[in-house]
Amino acid sequence: MKYYWDEEKDDCIIKQVSAILSYGYEYMGACSRLVITPLTDRCWITISNALHINLGANPAGPAGTGKTESTKDLAKAIAIQCIVFNCSDQVDYIMMGRLFSGLCQQGCWTCLDEFNRILVEVLSVVAQQLLQVRNALLENKTRFNFEKDEIDLRPEFGCHVTMNPGYAGRTELPDNLKVLFRPVAMMIPNYGLIAEIMLFAEGFGSAKRISTKMVQLYKLSSEQLSQQKHYDFGLRAVKSVLVMAGTLKRANPDMIEDAVLIRAMKDANVPKFLKQDLPLFFAIIQDLFPGIEIKENDYGKLKVTIEKMIDDKQLIKNPTFVLKVIQLFETFNVRFGVMLVGTTGSAKTTSYEILEDTMNYLRENNYHDKSF
């Protein structure tokens, strides 16, 4: 993918393989970008070449392989706004029509997530609407008839859909819709490359060596630990560890890099493990990072306050319970959505109530830490 200045048009253009796209000049701000891997490249080539022949792209694959993120990132690369919309079975054709008409007039992209959750009867109308837009694009029109209205059309329009084939509650796309999208399969992301570059960006000097170990650890964990529905060793899990490792590294710049990473991996994974998997996990860590001492974490004020709150509620200070509350707090810091999994009577509600009280208490007492 290369950027050129077209003298004749007096405009910036982007070329990739046979596709030529014009630069969108949409201001994005200073935001983080993706690590470019061979898979991202393949996805981008598909998208840009699909746009060249006025089609959309359809990245498909399991959860957490970067389908939506790759699409969004290409939009950033050519400075076009990309609207991510999460489809559901309540979506109807009127709403989709409104969405498309807005996209046509503004000349921006949309990335329709979980596209195949839309009901089949709605999908076939969506196919009609997209075909109207495509025909107008092929004729290089600037105004065209869309759903009884005459609206403006800008040539930057793009509609991409992502889907997870084979999951519960998903339908198969009808054929007249399939022809409007160029498919690209995204199965396994390049964990090694992503981990290495992100670690390097977070300030790790020996990123190459420890990223290989980290990827190996995730591979071994997914193979050797028990199969649980709530275990996930995908890209999102890897990414949250990398972000956590970066924060830890900046907080303790003198710590050995291996130890920083181990601590991040421990903090991110231990909360979700069953009791019987813990020794296995620590054995894998010991095998991969021999001779590195893993110190127990010091939670200081947080732990003291949690214990105080437990006392105030006249509950019993069970050490595992205190630990779980701390783990809940740490998971809250790196994830937007958190699930508390456990059978009835395993103190799910109590643990978040204690954490709430703890955070409120620390805040009221002017404990200067943003995270409370």
Add this chain to the structure above:
Amino acid sequence: MVKKIILNPKAISMNEMYGYVNSSQEWFDGLASKVMRLAAQETGDEKTWVVFDGPVDAIWIENMNTVLDDNMTLCLSNGQRIKLRKEMRMLFEVNDLLVASPATVSRCGMVYLTPEELGWRPYVQTWLATFFTDEEIMTPKIKEFLMSTFEATVDPALEFIRANCKEPIKTTDLQQVVSICNYIEGFVDAKKGFKGSEEERIALLNCIFAWSYAWGIGGSLDQAGKDRFD
């Protein structure tokens, strides 16, 4: 300050949860969409937790896929998109994830709580400490006696029924212990004749405990199991 909003997603229909457009194209806001919109409008560094207390299935939670990943946007079926603040957190309180799709599981952080690690002891201790505050009924000595009776008897019985008996409706160990406590609560009352000297009360409590114990643990078993538990 932390503010939390708790809702039960399975108590209401999908339309009531995320809002819907009726046949004359009017928009009706849903509970989750309303809650999130209000939370997103807040300013300052107030933290808001939206707690979803109820089982997860592939249907209702998939609408939140874009909420849980980097987009942090709630998409409604009228095409509205609510951008959430990064101080907000979504908390799901679930029993298991048997029917959740990998798309959801990979988006969330997990904290797994095992009932075995906590056990029933903390519950009984707290119950003893908070429920019986009246010295007339319970003296520390009686409490100690009661706790030691629990210690001596509950574990073997739980082990026995888990290994040998069937329950028509599955229970957890803690539930059985809670029902013992509830039975005892019912009987230990001065109006119902629970009085006298310390020794008399201990003797009385021993009988009460035996009865509560038999019904608390044996109550949920089927007939064959009840015979064996006897």
